[in-house]
Amino acid sequence: MSAADDLESEAGPATQASRQAQVPAQLEFVDAEDDEEVLEVEPEPAGEEELARHRAGQLLRSTSEPGRSTSEPGRSAFVSAHQSSLHTLLQIESLSRTTGVFLVVSGDDSGYLHLVEGELVHAETGRRSGEAAALEILSWRHGSLEPSQRTLAPVRTVHSSLHNLLAHLGADVGSQPGPQESSQSQVAQRPSAAGPLDQDAPTETYLAPPTAPAPAEAGPVLEATVSRVGSEPPATPRAPGVEAPPDVVTPRSVLPPPLPRSERETPSTLADVVLSAAGEMLQGRGAATEELAARVAYAARLAELIGRAIRSGTPRAVELRGKSTQTLVRWQGDGNLSASLDQPQPSRR
């Protein structure tokens, strides 16, 4: 039984029926060669059937209908993606002004990305939150992305735009993935109508286990490395006898590790806190959050008084730049304060 069959059987009849209704043709999954087609902006509106098939073949297009602004976890297929696809997916969600929480799983790592009107406002992993978590998630080379029922974060901890974060990572936005990345995509289908499964176990790995290629699939390299649902051949199968680039068939475990990110480009959040207007700490992560909260409350109060004295009103943000750390304080719309203690980032203005 193939991975596709496994998934079909897991989904149950209701899910299968639902999927068949949405996807009359075979499901297509995205690999490196499909990326360009999938991410292309459609020149003109397609029919419902075509849209549905396209949506299923695309990586998570929960907001493909005009005017839709919120994600629909029950409708979107589970998608697996390599890094570039993940970036592109998020950009699509950003352009679609999606509001929702997305679970990203990469191996044993998992994290959530919170989008409001397409803006990345919060990110969290088991170890970090805020921009540091967003950068960590975006740096994952392989993984899966799916909508989550998790509650949107009440406060904003990511202030850089998605574009800036990707620029931080040196991602070539919109570029095609290299053969190394494409060959390592472990694509699997997860039944989406089975209900929200991720909420309490965000560390669950949804990647399909590596499966041995069936004899009939052993020829084209991509079929051997990418689990496909359905029997549709790849768009550009390699001719038999043509030697694939070595990195295409290299097992994931022996790939060179990703290049370390430059220290300048990876701000490291040491701690972050959220304070109420009364100075009560609502959230705190990292080291010495009590001290950070006290410093933030004091600085914020002084900044408010200074702003009042010089007739400038309430500040929107205060940056306290030291020789080795920087503290960024922001006034939230609900009156709360969010603050993070980071290693300094170079000024970009």
Place this chain on the structure above:
Amino acid sequence: MAVLSSDVLSSLKDIDGVYGSFVVDAAGGLMLRDLPGVIDNAGLREAGPRIARLWGAFPEDDPPDYVLLEFAAHQVFIKKFELGSLCIFVPPSVNRPALRMAANFLGRWLDKQMAAAPEAPPPVSEPVPEPAQPTSPGKKKTYIFRGQRYEV
């Protein structure tokens, strides 16, 4: 004795967009100003001690460099130097690296000048309000009202 003049602050206007600046000493006392009259000295004197205390919000093991206050339409870049604080009103689009460099230079210069001046610099004079009626003191005016003569 060095004499500090507000002209020294005009060098900051080499940076595009700088609206103006002022300097407070380590205790927050207003020393110099180069700002439009819409910002009065009373406000700056009120803000000064708070600016001086702002440096206390830094971690003990991390010497402060600067503070940036972001308001809706402008920012106030506050650079700490040894003997005081230099506060610069800038637009959000200001060239930050250039501003930091200019503030560093000026801060070092102010440190030297203030260290060389044992006496307190002359207090910043308030902007002189326009007199409502220029009248010379001692000169009386004479009015005649209903036949009566009045001298004011």
